Amino acid sequence: MSLQTLQAKPTAALNRPCRIRRITRGQCIYFEGDRGQPWQLVSGIVRLDRSEQGENQFASLALAGDLLGIETLLDANYAFQATALTECAIEPWRMPLADAGKRAVLRTLISAEQRAADLIAIxxxxxxxxxxxxxxxxxxxxxxxxxxxxxxxxxxxxxxxxxxxxxxxxxxxxxxxxxxxxxxxxxxxxxxxxxxxxxxxxxxxxx
CATH class of the missing domain: 1.10.10.10 (Winged helix-like DNA-binding domain superfamily/Winged helix DNA-binding domain)
Known part of the structure; x- marks a missing residue:
């Protein structure tokens, strides 16, 4: 998924004013298949699940600084269910226009990719x-x-x-x-x- 592709498909939700949303432990942030917007995890730990044969199967973890639901920039539907494992704070995320912001996004995506490898080892x-x-x-x-x-x-x-x-x-x-x-x-x-x-x-x- 290239940054150029992401930037080419903005959503109306990205233009809303940024605001912190507090999530309690165990609360579902969004469901797989729901329409929504991307978020940045400000604090806390989030579990991502995917439905397999009618049951939720663990897919990945998101930690503070990670992006959630970035797939909605290409397809308005969430690909995973996101659930707070601890008390969390999230805020709406928009694609940065400056080069420095784009590099920060790349670092976030690379970090998430490395975590996927760590989760396999776990x-x-x-x-x-x-x-x-x-x-x-x-x-x-x-x-x-x-x-x-x-x-x-x-x-x-x-x-x-x-x-x-x-x-x-x-x-x-x-x-x-x-x-x-x-x-x-x-x-x-x-x-x-x-x-x-x-x-x-x-x-x-x-x-």
Whole structure:
């Protein structure tokens, strides 16, 4: 999808004044097949699903800074269902005209492409390693720095879908991260993560 193609098909929604929209945890932002406009995720984590044989199947994740529903610039219908895994903020997005803005869009699309590869890796390997990779991804990976990072946690069932594990297995892996001092729970919806320990943690391999 080229920037020239995107720019060639503006929608009326792109000309509306920008405004922040707050989304509660678990709220659906838009449904697959609905008509709509593109959004930028200001904060939070969003799950993208696609309908397969009448059931929603996990497709991808969107993190702060990502674009949501950009496919509506070519086809007014959303290709995925977007659901907030944590409290989120979104705002209407319009195609930038300046070259600097276009480069920013390219960086966003490249980042989303890299995340797609990371999500494939998250669904392979031992359970603890999958959960460790997920925590790194949600915390911003190497861009998060070395200081402990407060991380908003998705629901256990969502983490299970993302990693391809059973909810009980994810729960045990999180307990193991806590036991090793890598993660400290802060209530039901957040945790404090030691990025150094999480990055350096060596998970057992399958025998």
């Amino acid at each position: 669904r392979t390997g031992q359970p603890l390693e999958r959960v460790r990779r997920l925590m790194l991804l949600l915390a911003g990976g190497s861009n998060a720095g070395l200081l402990p990072t407060k991380l908003a946690l998705p629901k256990l069932c969502d983490m299970a879908d993302i990693t391809g594990l059973a909810s009980e297995t994810v729960c045990r892996s999180i307990s193991e991260l806590r036991r090793q001092g890598v993660l400290t729970r802060k209530g039901q919806r957040s945790a404090l993560v030691s990025m150094v320990d999480l990055s350096e943690l060596e998970c057992p391999t399958e025998q």
